[in-house]
Amino acid sequence: MADAPKKGAEVSLLLKNISLPLTDFALEVNVEVRSPISVIFGPSGSGKTSLLDLVAGLRPAKSAFVQLGDEVLTDTRQGIFVPTRRRGIGYVPQDLALFPHLTVRRNLQYGRPKNGRERFTFDHIAELLEIRPLVHRGVTELSGGEKQRVALARALLTSPRLLLLDEPLANLDLQLKLKILPYLARIRDEFRIPMLYVTHDRFETLSLADEMVVLIDGKVAQMGSVHQVFSRPANLDVAGILTVETIQPGRIMKTAEGLVTVTVGNTLLAAVEANLPPGVTDVHVCIRADDVILFKGADTPSSPRNHLSSTVRSVTREGTLMRVELDCGFPLAALLTRQACEELALKPGDHAVALVKAPNIHLIPR
Amino acid sequence: MPSQHEKQDLAANAPNPHLVLPPMSAEEWQIVWFTAWVSALSTVLILPFGLAIAWLLARHDWPGKSIVETLISLPLVMPPVATGLILLKMFGRRGTIGGFLHETLRLDIVFTWRAVLIALGVMSFPLLVRSARVAFEEVNPRLEQIARTLGAGDVRVFFTITAPLAVRGILGGMILSFARALGEFGATIMVAGNIPGQTSTLSLSIFQSVQLGQDTDAFRLLGISTILAFVAVWTSEWLMRQRKAPR
Numbered sequence: 001m002a003d004a005p006k007k008g009a010e011v012s013l014l015l016k017n018i019s020l021p022l023t024d025f026a027l028e029v030n031v032e033v034r035s036p037i038s039v040i041f042g043p044s045g046s047g048k049t050s051l052l053d054l055v056a057g058l059r060p061a062k063s064a065f066v067q068l069g070d071e072v073l074t075d076t077r078q079g080i081f082v083p084t085r086r087r088g089i090g091y092v093p094q095d096l097a098l099f100p101h102l103t104v105r106r107n108l109q110y111g112r113p114k115n116g117r118e119r120f121t122f123d124h125i126a127e128l129l130e131i132r133p134l135v136h137r138g139v140t141e142l143s144g145g146e147k148q149r150v151a152l153a154r155a156l157l158t159s160p161r162l163l164l165l166d167e168p169l170a171n172l173d174l175q176l177k178l179k180i181l182p183y184l185a186r187i188r189d190e191f192r193i194p195m196l197y198v199t200h201d202r203f204e205t206l207s208l209a210d211e212m213v214v215l216i217d218g219k220v221a222q223m224g225s226v227h228q229v230f231s232r233p234a235n236l237d238v239a240g241i242l243t244v245e246t247i248q249p250g251r252i253m254k255t256a257e258g259l260v261t262v263t264v265g266n267t268l269l270a271a272v273e274a275n276l277p278p279g280v281t282d283v284h285v286c287i288r289a290d291d292v293i294l295f296k297g298a299d300t301p302s303s304p305r306n307h308l309s310s311t312v313r314s315v316t317r318e319g320t321l322m323r324v325e326l327d328c329g330f331p332l333a334a335l336l337t338r339q340a341c342e343e344l345a346l347k348p349g350d351h352a353v354a355l356v357k358a359p360n361i362h363l364i365p366r
Numbered sequence: 367m368p369s370q371h372e373k374q375d376l377a378a379n380a381p382n383p384h385l386v387l388p389p390m391s392a393e394e395w396q397i398v399w400f401t402a403w404v405s406a407l408s409t410v411l412i413l414p415f416g417l418a419i420a421w422l423l424a425r426h427d428w429p430g431k432s433i434v435e436t437l438i439s440l441p442l443v444m445p446p447v448a449t450g451l452i453l454l455k456m457f458g459r460r461g462t463i464g465g466f467l468h469e470t471l472r473l474d475i476v477f478t479w480r481a482v483l484i485a486l487g488v489m490s491f492p493l494l495v496r497s498a499r500v501a502f503e504e505v506n507p508r509l510e511q512i513a514r515t516l517g518a519g520d521v522r523v524f525f526t527i528t529a530p531l532a533v534r535g536i537l538g539g540m541i542l543s544f545a546r547a548l549g550e551f552g553a554t555i556m557v558a559g560n561i562p563g564q565t566s567t568l569s570l571s572i573f574q575s576v577q578l579g580q581d582t583d584a585f586r587l588l589g590i591s592t593i594l595a596f597v598a599v600w601t602s603e604w605l606m607r608q609r610k611a612p613r
Contacts, residue, residue, distance in 0.1 A: 058511045084514040097512040101530050110526075111516025158516055 010034050011162065011194045013055070016065040020054060020218075022047055027054075027061075027218040033196070035210035036188050039226070040198045042215035043241050048198040049094065051215070052164045055196065056091050057084040068162055090155030090193075094166040096147050098139045104150055105135040111158040119159040120191055128186055129153045145176045149183065156191065163187070163195045169204055178277060181207055202230070202242060206284045206364045214238050245289035245323075245333035249366065252281045259305070259358060267329035270305035271361035282366040291360035292334035294324065294352050296344055304355040308332065312350040315341065328354055390586065393562070394571075398590050401567040404479060405547035408486040409540050412494055416543075417536065420498035421524070425507070441553075442492045450556025453485060457557065481558035482565050489550050490543035497542060501535020502528060534606055541602035548594055568594075 018029040027047040053059035066074040073082045129149045213223040222234035230247040250262040260271045310328035322341040324334045457464040457475040467473040551569040558565040575584035
């Protein structure tokens with residue numbers, strides 16, 4: 001069940017035969033991404049930042065072929081290397097790299113084209129990112145969220161063809177994240193700049209991206225639509241870093257007394273989600289497999305809000321645990337100990353009731 | 367420990383600057399001005415080269431880098447007189463550079479003020495390079511890289527990001543170089559001699575005065591040296607405070 005693609009511009013970024021030796025492993029990548037926001041997902045130290053540096057032309061590779069749209073930016077075989085300053089690629093690094101000796105205004109003006117070729121006006125960007133009140137301040141006087149917006153605006157003011165974002169929300173707390181996320185969505189929708197977005201946060205990934213590349217130890221472990229990767233991790237490593245087993249598109253029906261009622265297909269679920277922005281109806285419903293409790297026999301009243309009548313589809317060993325795939329109107333995964341699994345004598349075709357507490361159903365805006 | 371009586375004797379023999387020292391002669395003023403401006407000029411002249419080399423050392427790896435590093439630091443550890451001798455051989459009329467300059471431009475170096483300038487520049491060069499290099503290394507390279515993604519070329523990155531962020535270290539290096547030049551002795555006397563009115567600097571004159579037993583002259587020049595050194599160090603401290611102040 002594929003999501004409708006998110007709004008925004010598409011451009012093809014082709015990364016072929018990338019080989020870059022790093023300290024512990026070599027970055028080896030062969031992908032083409034073409035969605036408005038593509039996430040490079042991976043644990044820390046998996047080579048994500050090096051990959052962005054390579055795309056920006058800040059780091060030479062042993063071998064690389066980088067093509068953006070129809071322009072070849074790097075081709076080590078042909079000896080082509082477009083210098084960073086002519087690539088037209090905006091870059092917001094993890095530490096933001098605001099120039100500490102310049103005011104916000106001069107930071108913003110640093111990369112503005114002087115020949116009037118800018119695609120977006122200063123006013124438009126200033127308004128969208130709400131930075132107008134900040135321009136006279138020094139960079140050191142800004143809060144974390146303000147710095148983030150200034151760094152984004154500075155990159156946007158160069159009218160880039162592609163925006164590279166390196167864990168842009170990693171240093172912000174959840175409240176601030178929720179404030180910045182809509183700005184990123186606005187950049188995607190209003191300015192139509194394709195983005196390559198590095199993160200290891202599933203919340204950001206699900207909120208923004210269509211397509212994701214999972215990078216583990218410098219190699220592409222899986223790539224595909226966000227939905228596809230999250231619901232069908234290619235292997236144990238990928239499943240391990242994603243940490244969520246069930247992700248389904250859902251729709252919020254009502255919110256009453258802190259309890260949110262969501263439908264997934266024809267199934268009704270109760271969730272508690274205090275951090276949802278108001279007005280959101282389309283969500284990803286996320287359930288971790290170890291939050292699912294199973295029992296056999298007749299359903300009896302109990303404290304968990306969600307009692308899902310299910311059919312067992314498969315039982316497989318996953319490390320020291322057993323992974324039970326269920327069908328409760330949508331595919332649901334549960335992780336049990338082997339002993340529990342043996343006691344219940346679960347086998348495909350059995351009927352079981354899955355219990356999930358409302359706070360364990362996590363909703364992420366789509 | 368000297369006795370009370372001996373201490374009084376010592377105090378009586380020491381020159382009292384207010385009572386004993388006559389005012390500075392025109393000749394002495396000339397020495398002071400010459401020393402100050404030739405030191406300043408040498409600092410300014412080595413600045414572009416010093417910054418370029420410091421930047422290359424701080425930001426790039428290239429073949430022969432360690433050799434160049436060592437060569438630049440040599441004047442710090444070699445006897446200044448030895449450095450002076452090398453300069454004398456290079457810039458003398460029969461030296462490679464000196465001979466060339468003499469034949470093409472009719473320009474003599476050795477035993478002129480130009481030799482003083484060269485000696486001071488060579489001797490203070492390592493101090494400038496070291497300070498500037500450390501200052502450049504302290505600038506986060508990420509800032510320079512991001513400036514490039516914003517469309518800046520190498521020159522613009524240097525003048526708008528690297529140099530402004532390293533300016534304290536650069537100024538510190540310049541003041542150190544200037545102070546080193548003020549006190550230079552060994553290399554200068556080898557390559558420029560001590561020609562009154564032409565190549566005499568403060569250090570050379572102090573030495574000469576002591577040699578000739580003119581202690582009062584030496585003390586007067588000593589006083590001037592102290593003031594110059596004080597002003598240089600104080601200025602550098604003041605500059606540091608200016609940079610630290612919030613803008």
